[in-house]
Amino acid sequence: MVRARAAQLTEELEVHPEDLGPLVAAAHSLRRRPGGWLHLQPGVPEEAVPPPPRGLALLLAGSAPGPAPVATWVPGAARRRIPGSGRQAVDQLGIQHGLAVRARPRLAEAGLWPPPAGWLLRQDEPRRGLVLEVRPEVELEQLLRWLLRATEALSGVPVSGRWRALVFRRAD
Secondary structure (H helix, E strand, O other), X not given: OOOOOOEEEEEEEEEEOOEOHHHHHHHHHHHHOOOOEEEEEEOOOHHHOXXXXXXXXXXXXXXXXXXXXXXXXXXXXXXXXXXXXXEEEEEEEEEEOOOOOOOHHHHHHOOOOOOOOOOEEEEEEOOOEEEEEEOOOOOXXXXXXXXXXXXXXXXXXXXXXXXXEEEEEEOO
16 A cells, blocks of 8 residues: 655745745746645734734634735646646645635735636635635746735735745655
8 A cells, every 4th residue: 555645844935025036946846746835924023913812702713824824835736627728737826814804805905806817716715715726837936926915915914024935845
């Protein structure tokens, strides 16, 4: 019996939006060898972090993410039919946010909705977040830049402009 190997954190990058080179390089390596993903977390100034919920607020918060959203990119995550593409592996983008509203109106205010042509909305749920499918021909820098801007637009707190990328790869 062959067991699938779990992906594990293999790299942590500090990301600056003006220089996405290291992030794009990590994304290219994930595309070449499927089975991994990356998370993007915006930096939040210490003074902008709200105190943790207490009492009834803690119960009502449930499993909502913290004050800043978390974005995920998974290359070749699903074999779905995007109109006009045939049956092929597509990348998935996800943003888990704690806004308790749908993401599309907020993204439209920021000039990020609708997304580029060929990107397909799969989910926009207040509790589970936003999920899009993207053809793998899309330039990684365009995809990652959109993901950073959209994540910042969906943040419930000010962000610092610095980002942390966590790169997960399949274990050998």
